[in-house]
Amino acid sequence: MSIEVTKNGFILNGELLPIYSGTMHYWRLERGLWKDILNNVKSMGFKIVETYIPWGIHEVARGSFDFGTIEKNKDIDTFLKICEELGLKVLVRPGPHINAELTYFGYPKRVLMDPEIQAKTPHGTLCMLTTASKQFPVPSYASEKFYKEVALYFDSLAPILKEHLYPKGCIIGLQADNETCYFFKDNAYTMDYSQDSIKLYQNFLKQRYGNISTLNEKYGTNYKDFMQVYPPIEFNAQHKRELPYYFDWIRYKEYQIIYSLRRIARMWKDRGIDVPVYHNAAYQYWTPMDVVSAEDTEEIDVYGIDRYPNREDYHDYKKMVKYLAGTSKMPFIPEFGSGVWYSFPKTFLPDEEEFTTMSVFMHGIKAINFYMIVERDRWQGSPVTRDNRIRKKYYSFYKDFCTFMSKYEFYKYEKVRSIVLMRDYDYGRFLAMHNSYNLNDFVDIYGGISIPKELFKSSNYFDFKYIDTKDKHPAHNAWLENIGILLDKNNYDYDITDTHLHIENMERYTLIILSSYDFMDESVQQKIIQYAEKGGVVVMGPGLPYLNTDMECTSYFRGITKGENVVGTGKIYYINNYEDIIEIIEKLDIKREYILSNSKLELSLFRSPDKTNELLFIANPTEKEVTSKLYFNGFRKFKNAWKAEDVKGNRQIEIRLKPYSIKVWEVEK
Template identity: 25%
Template structure:
């Protein structure tokens, strides 16, 4: 009996053999077969043991109804030969047979006759089923469960309903369609739909979709737009489930995974995870995150969220080169960029990735391996270093040391763009905090101190999970944005937070809050509570030391405002603050709540995170600034019994001494590093306690 392929403890296993899920993409049909072996030798030279590839439907079906998987019509169609070569060379395989693959291929890799139909149409699925019936028998003998080397199977690529091109066909324009099927599943009756939308329809077929709301104050507009986004998410999941079921029915018994865009809008990553074994993000940032001031923060946050939805936090397409056209947005991708990306991904808690593309091909630049199997010297050595550091670090075995989480709801991101605009996320990044994400939709990942970062609406189940977090002993901090409405825009406030009695203008506001032993300065409008239901939090007006010496600010100085409160709920605590979040305020709240910060850079522009494997500690730090610097990172002193420690640089192989709690590490501009912290007598303390990884 052949061993099963399973996912456990953030690893992929064939029987009891662990497969390191760090891989690279090689497209056999885009390379001359005489260079396959040379290219794969270079892949092996990097230290990788896993190779991924698409299987293009439109290429293997060379004529309508005629398929070639053995290279009879063209040597580059010899899928079987490529799989045999991978097997002979000892590689594990990630297979991606579609239907869709995109990959800068015409019609996304499906034949033109199929591309005319949207993914959920019976016409497309009938055609796609034929493709699946052709390609699956070719691949089945290579499954690891049958003695082969295929360990992961992707049933479709970056599922997108393409609603902008199929509006009428999906019921989003002027004829009924799938959108109305979705509405009937969501609402029990037309009366319930009318109540949510503020409409007067007599049947579901009359309902018209709103992708945007031109009338934000109109009753029902909010719910109507949310239902457009929910339909996108529903469509993706419906089709993903269909693909997974088809392949399962055809005998595929290795783990299935789905991948998605990094924007978290058209795809709800949490819901996609329910129909496959794991999910994966695809990410292609600009060189050194140069396209936006928030690019690096958003990159980290989207990767952090993978820990909330996937049993193995995985990057399905980790930028390794870029396609023609998009290179104008990314710029030339440098060796330094790849190191910065890799360190950032490890800092975020990623446990595996697939470099796309590891070998150059048509329409693709800046990979470390040439189409003819030669290394690009300016890149190849850096990739070797990255792989060696990954092996020393063993990311699946690492425990991220943090007791802090921020909330992230996919529907908030889709409808409100919160991952780009939320001030709590921005403040946490500027503070240099490391954290996980708590998804209100599934309750993962729980941490003791939870900051609400999201919209002012959240469905009942999500609000209930926030409440349970507090009642069971957690700490929840909310600022001006907190859930007061449900997912249909109706009043719902399970946290029972009262409206402020007043809102004071942001003009001339410079107030100080003493919290956690810190004197924190805040600016912006103030929410004022005359009768707070807990211990009052007071802000005192201060005079701007750089302001004009007029009488008005002098007279106003010293004015006291109750801007929030601290309230016990069950075994936990609710903290309400009617001010804008700031980096110092987030740090002060940690101190006040006695929640440790296990690692934080005291040097601006540097992010840091601390991990543990057994009794060994590892520090990962990233400098996204344009200047090289020695970064001072403060570690939680309770982790170590002695102040003296050794820092072993996993990149350079050098060792230096340091005195805890502050360690200084060298960081080049736009780069990152990994160090093992070796103390002679590590503490027996086991953070983060009951709150897990």
């Protein structure tokens, strides 16, 4: 592969290309307008466009495809040639799943209606996706016949794509599938119980344990072989010794996603499509999504997460962005809302798109794809319409955004932070398994009936000492969330990650704040001790693990007591009360370059690679105008970089921000 993936973008022929792109659906637009529309995209400052290539749109009959012979607007070859003519690079997303508000999410209807391909519920019934357009049965990504059908499509499309690969052509990246997450039905016991999925689950167990006697020892069972092990259809464990069985089902749910992505990526590699491969989670950064494990594979280079945020969602999407910044090799949002689909509750206005876009970069995003930069059917709120009219306020923002990013080469800047909040991934697994299946998973994902989720939550916590019963979902972690609020109020910047992070990446941080409970994977316990022994500092709470995930006793933290503990050349602090964290941070003398007097505002500081230039972001994520003092050491000049005013001061200045706004200053000391 001639393209190198880095945290700041792709390196092509020795030059770094930041990944700032926008989506355009060629087949939904008049072919005669393609070039003019692309020129408008280029005029905003974009150097990369992204497009789906939908299987169901191009298939005429099984094994027969129209790439422009019948309908001219399906001519993907010509579209790519025009991109090359204009000097634009391209990211392609050929599925097989694409969504795109298409009736069958980009699949041919015949594939979805094939019984050998359909996913099953725990009761053996079809698993239906009840979308706003038309419901359909969900395909199983464990189905062998599914991949045979996908191969027919890939075989036909690959020769076209191969002619346009970098360096000869414009294609610099390919997305393997789209939002692979059991079609939003990621509850542990909703799907997939198809025959092929159960076989894959049993093979997963065989890979994990090697022989059936080892599994029987962990489960307390007497199976004769792995083919006798059937997955759980709901959570009904009565004793903690039964939990390894459920942990393995959750692990399999994660495994099936990565298995399918690797398989799809290899199918492209086998057909000569050798460019960086990425994937996009729908919104989740918890089980069954596993960013670190996916990026550890040879087949997946980058694992991003999509987001369509209204400005009121700031504190929610901020956590997702901080997680990507602390976890991914290239923090990337493959779909970021530039406009929204037709049934979205609230269409984004230009000022809102400005606020949400600048705020995700403020919190650590390095790469972004604006979906959609060009409007199409079932979509509204994009800067360029499907008939190539320009919406001036939207268009002006994206042009200003591209100018800012280019002027400062912002992709090279690094956010100044030394703290990371680490979520225990296995705690999320426990919360996932602890739910029974939810009937809401079988109804409309866009609304419809709502059945109280409490009806599907087990009340058995197995006499664990530290589990927070208020945490109801693998996304929840009240202890860390409260610490994050305290850090924000005190102007300590931070990233978020989980316990799958490798130790070499943990060592980027001065302080790790780890959520820990009664159990923790034994390899993670070892890793935490190793990090501390090498000079790292860890704050753990609200509990100390004394079990591994097989519910066997461990002793790694047996000598740890409340408060400060010296471990090798580092330290482990054990606290129960999250409010103690600020006192520990002050004791560790972790510096803050800037302090705000008003905690309603938030800030992030970025430095250039040579550390000679600084960019200071300050956000007002509230609905009211906010005034604050900004404190610092010495005399400094603050020069407008984004929607700010030039100001200078000795030790302090006063700033004022309008509701839901961001200002950026270039700082001279």
